Amino acid sequence: MTMSEARIETMTLANAKWRPLTGGKLKLMICDDSNIIRRKIERELCIEQLQVVATAANGRQALEAFRKEPADVVTMDLTMPEMDGIECVEHLVRLKPDVLILVISALADKATAIEALKKGANGFLCKPFTDRQLTEALQELLRGAEA
């Protein structure tokens, strides 16, 4: 499936960490130590061609989930317990070089954003963010992959 063929469908919001993947969508993993942020991202993804297949509260959980089912797109927080986002990005890119990673973090200094991009992230969105900013950041990420 190419990204342009991906269909937009209504997403269900459930608390389960694993979801069956319906056809025609890109697989998304959300990694953030805040449950509120994970749920916020899920809610706002209803208009995107993405299907949440896993959520994780830290880098280690994300890595485990990714090994079981590699996602196409990942949203990644940076400041997290156990394994931070920068380290996790490195591992994910090693496992799947074409994974698209949008870092979503409160760390607003340029050096951190540049480091994340150097490690293999494809975009950076600073917290706090509006629904529109999230949508635009993800759309830009997907457009960049298509180009």
Next chain:
Amino acid sequence: MMTKVELETFVEGTTHYFATSANQPASVGSPYIVQDGQPALQEFTGMINIAGKRRGVVYFTASRPMLTVLLMRMGETDLTQENLCDLVGEVANTISGNARRDFGKDFMISVPTVTAGEMERAVTPDHLRSFVIPINWRSHSAQLVVCLE
């Protein structure tokens, strides 16, 4: 000792948080220094330890009603204690993380430590002065406390 410009970073971070997350700006009062003892806490507190070039703590403390309304404004329907704790920690984390725009990468922030109801006073270093930034949002009040070397 913090400068006025540094304190302004946290004031701006606070107003930006409410304007963006709740789509409803908060008014921030004049920051003041706690002269005696420790600044008081409300029911929920999210605390961030600061290390690196600067050391100390930053915490956000708020009441249950305020956090509940804030969660609702963010579109969240799960208003449980767990999510209130999550939110108070996330506010502290976000404002502290945003401060790196001005303080730089060496302003290292911890993951949040959250307390709910059990402490009346925060544990801030005795040798440092705490600045309190009063936050008024809708009919609620909260405080951001910044205590840095």
